[in-house]
Amino acid sequence: xxxxxxxxxxxxxxxxxxxxxxxxxxxxxxxxxxxxxxxxxxxxxxxxxxxxxxxxxxxxxxxxxxxxxxxxxxxxxxxxxxxxxxxxxxxxxxxxxxxxxxxxxxxxxxxxxxxxxxxxxxxxxxxxxxxxxxxxxxxxxxxxxxxxxxxxxxxxxxxxxxxxxxxxxxxxxxxxxxxxxxxxxxxxxxxxxxxxxxxxxxxxxxxxxxxxxxxxxxxxxxxxxxxxxxxxxxxxxxxxxxxxxxxxxxxxxxxxxxxxxxxxxxxxxxxxxxxxxxxxxxxxxxxxxxxxxxxxxx
Amino acid sequence: xxxxxxxxxxxxxxxxxxxxxxxxxxxxxxxxxxxxxxxxxxxxxxxxxxxxxxxxxxxxxxxxxxxxxxxxxxxxxxxxxxxxxxxxxxxxxxxxxxxxxxxxxxxxxxxxxxxxxxxxxxxxxxxxxxxxxxxxxxxxxxxxxxxxxxxxxxxxxxxxxxxxxxxxxxxxxxxxxxxxxxxxxxxxxxxxxxxxxxxxxxxxxxxxxxxxxxxxxxxxxxxxxxxxxxxxxxxxxxxxxxxxxxxxxxxxxxxxxxxxxxxx
Numbered sequence: 244x245x246x247x248x249x250x251x252x253x254x255x256x257x258x259x260x261x262x263x264x265x266x267x268x269x270x271x272x273x274x275x276x277x278x279x280x281x282x283x284x285x286x287x288x289x290x291x292x293x294x295x296x297x298x299x300x301x302x303x304x305x306x307x308x309x310x311x312x313x314x315x316x317x318x319x320x321x322x323x324x325x326x327x328x329x330x331x332x333x334x335x336x337x338x339x340x341x342x343x344x345x346x347x348x349x350x351x352x353x354x355x356x357x358x359x360x361x362x363x364x365x366x367x368x369x370x371x372x373x374x375x376x377x378x379x380x381x382x383x384x385x386x387x388x389x390x391x392x393x394x395x396x397x398x399x400x401x402x403x404x405x406x407x408x409x410x411x412x413x414x415x416x417x418x419x420x421x422x423x424x425x426x427x428x429x430x431x432x433x434x435x436x437x438x439x440x441x442x443x444x445x446x447x448x449x450x451x452x453x454x455x456x457x458x459x460x461x462x463x464x465x466x467x468x469x470x471x472x473x474x475x476x477x478x479x480x481x482x483x484x485x486x487x488x489x490x491x492x493x494x495x496x497x498x499x500x501x502x503x504x505x506x507x508x509x510x511x512x513x514x515x516x517x518x519x520x521x522x523x524x525x526x527x528x529x530x531x532x533x534x535x536x537x538x539x540x541x
Numbered sequence: 542x543x544x545x546x547x548x549x550x551x552x553x554x555x556x557x558x559x560x561x562x563x564x565x566x567x568x569x570x571x572x573x574x575x576x577x578x579x580x581x582x583x584x585x586x587x588x589x590x591x592x593x594x595x596x597x598x599x600x601x602x603x604x605x606x607x608x609x610x611x612x613x614x615x616x617x618x619x620x621x622x623x624x625x626x627x628x629x630x631x632x633x634x635x636x637x638x639x640x641x642x643x644x645x646x647x648x649x650x651x652x653x654x655x656x657x658x659x660x661x662x663x664x665x666x667x668x669x670x671x672x673x674x675x676x677x678x679x680x681x682x683x684x685x686x687x688x689x690x691x692x693x694x695x696x697x698x699x700x701x702x703x704x705x706x707x708x709x710x711x712x713x714x715x716x717x718x719x720x721x722x723x724x725x726x727x728x729x730x731x732x733x734x735x736x737x738x739x740x741x742x743x744x745x746x747x748x749x750x751x752x753x754x755x756x757x758x759x760x761x762x763x764x765x766x767x768x769x770x771x772x773x774x775x776x777x778x779x780x781x782x783x784x785x786x787x788x789x790x791x792x793x794x795x796x797x798x799x800x801x802x803x804x805x
Contacts (some may be wrong), residue, residue: 293642325544410662423710424603424631425656426624472643472688498778 264497272469273383274481275487276394277507280450281399281459284379286405287443288464289478290436294416298348299333301458303437304444304453308362308378311448315373316365322393322445328443330359333434359453380503381452383493390449397446401439412436413474450489451504457487462511469515469522484514543570555617556712556743557602563613564597571597575611575768579743579760585732586758586774587747590787593765598690599714602745603629615712617641623712627656630710634717635697640690646700647685653707675706680729681741695726702730713737719753731757792800797803 266268291300307325314324322371332354340350366375374382386394405412414422416431423429440460447456467480492507500507555578562575572594579585589595589789596744600606601613601787604620615623623629630653653675676682681701689697698718703776705713719727734744734757754761754774763786765770770777770785 293639331658352804409662410655413644414655417644417649418633418638418652420603420605420631420633420637421652423605424629425626425627426621465753468643472690473645474648477643500627541796 261494262383264494269384269386270493270497272386272391273493273503274490276386276391276485277383277450277493277503279398280394280446280483281463281489281507282482283401284447284456284459285440285441285463285482286478287401288460288462288485289463289467289481290405290412290416290475291440291460292464292468293413294436296440297457297461298351298437299336299437300440300444302336302351303329303332303441304448304456304460305355306358307441307444307448308359308453309365310362311378312362312365312369312373316369319391320389322397322442325445325448326438326441328358328538330438330442333437355501377452378448379452379454380457380502380535381448381450381501383450384496385451394446394449397442401442401446404435404439408432409478425427451507453506455508458511462508462515463488466511466515466518469518469525472524485511488514547686554741555579556581556583556615556619557745558612558614559598559602560612561599562598562613563609564601564606565609567627570766572601572764573767575764577762577768577771579745581741581743582738583759584738584744584746584757585760585762586729586754587696587745587764588751588754588783588786589763589764593786594767595764596716598700598764599631599716599745599747601632602712602714625656627708628710628713629714630705630708632698632701632713632715632718634720635694636720637700638689638697638701640697642690643688645686646676646681646687646703647672647690649689649700650685650703650707653704656708668740671709672703672708675703678706678733679703693723695722699729700735711742713742713745715746717748717750718746719748733799742764751783756760 249325264274265278291297307329310324310326310328310349311321312324313328315340317324336347336350336354339345339354340347340366343350363375367375368376393486411422411427413430414427415436417428418427444453444456447459451459462479463485464477466484467477470480474517488510489507492510494512495501496503496506518526521528557577557579559575559577562572562577562804563570564572575594575598576712577598583711587595587598597606601608602615602620604624616626616628618626618628620629650672651668652662654664654671655662658664658668673682676685679702681696681699681703684692684696689700692700702718718730722730731753734746738759746753746758755778759773760772762771763777763782765786765788770782
């Protein structure tokens, strides 16, 4: 009898911990939205890491701030404003890079901080009920129904584009010269991918906020990249690790009463660390039975 | 629609026509009044110094840069149209490729088929057959599932050659194809180039390596900002012409080991 109790206690303790948060509507919403946004950003993160656009992701996510503030002030959907400023920042980066001798990383750095600073000033000057803290650090626990609808719409658009064009985008990341030489419009793909990035940044800022959204757009892809040599597997692993991080992060934040965004990103970073150390082929402590896939002689 | 394979055999069809080609980058002249005419079924060496305009000519032939003057036709068509018919394949120097990209040999060769697939790029049985056939020709079928990062330089080069074969391109542009490849690959490629010629394809090889030009190029184009000389290798590839192309250096210096400098 005692033994049976001892057996069941840890199980029931765990079940209670897992189920209790689900009795709150806000937790169910937070888990669903975070998982959705995590999956979408995870898929996109493969292209960002392979294309080398991590810094671009950082730039776009910061540059949407003035858009969010202006949209709130004008009572427009905030994603619209964010999208306009996200794409605008990218266009401006391209323009300044082309017309001046300043190198690209410097241009990216100065454009996105400029936009971000503009956003801060606008936010402090507009008498509205926007909470800057929520935009910067996310507020998934308090997400409104209207925001959920927007996130759902954005996610659908992003996923449809990425799924329909996944082969073209992969080729665009891998060998744009070949893509162009067989008649694929690489200029269009470039701007499409940047637009998708802006949209995903908007979706991500709901969950983890502007500051940390770049983690959602980079870390899952980097983790998956260490685990496989096949693109399709990489996308599934990235989505999986991202969704798991979101769900686990929300749970941990509930039970530890700490920042949700911080927890989600910490779990992502933790998963990356595990891959970094123990990935079968590319980890630091790689398994000896697998030959390193570096250049071999024939 | 895509031209059938047999189209390569059209006798004496003009593959590449370029006339009075001028290209400039923001005022810097890269190429002026360059002219070139290649028939189907020939191997042509493109020889010139770094910055002589070899890659500019390639880019113009692929439609990446719009010449400020002059016309280009591939298979009698404007470049953009020829592109859509999958007529031109570019085989890159493998140094320019991200070798840690998570794709297999099979995936890379399949990319040669994308242009002929529907928008979702879902391979049909004919696409798989074309990829298999191309891999057999470059002797890489056994390695088809290997990630490209695990290949040797020569194997990687053959992978990109297989992609051009799978694309069924009638014009092949090769950038330093013999740079850093093993003996086996070099032999196989030379053999394949001769086969391509007999199939009616036209091959333009940009190279520093003058010995290969002498060995199997039917034609040679010497360029330095413009086409200095062009014609049968036996007639054009003279020490005087080569010296002129390389700015007066004696040819024995040039025929030495290929320099490690980058193209343009």
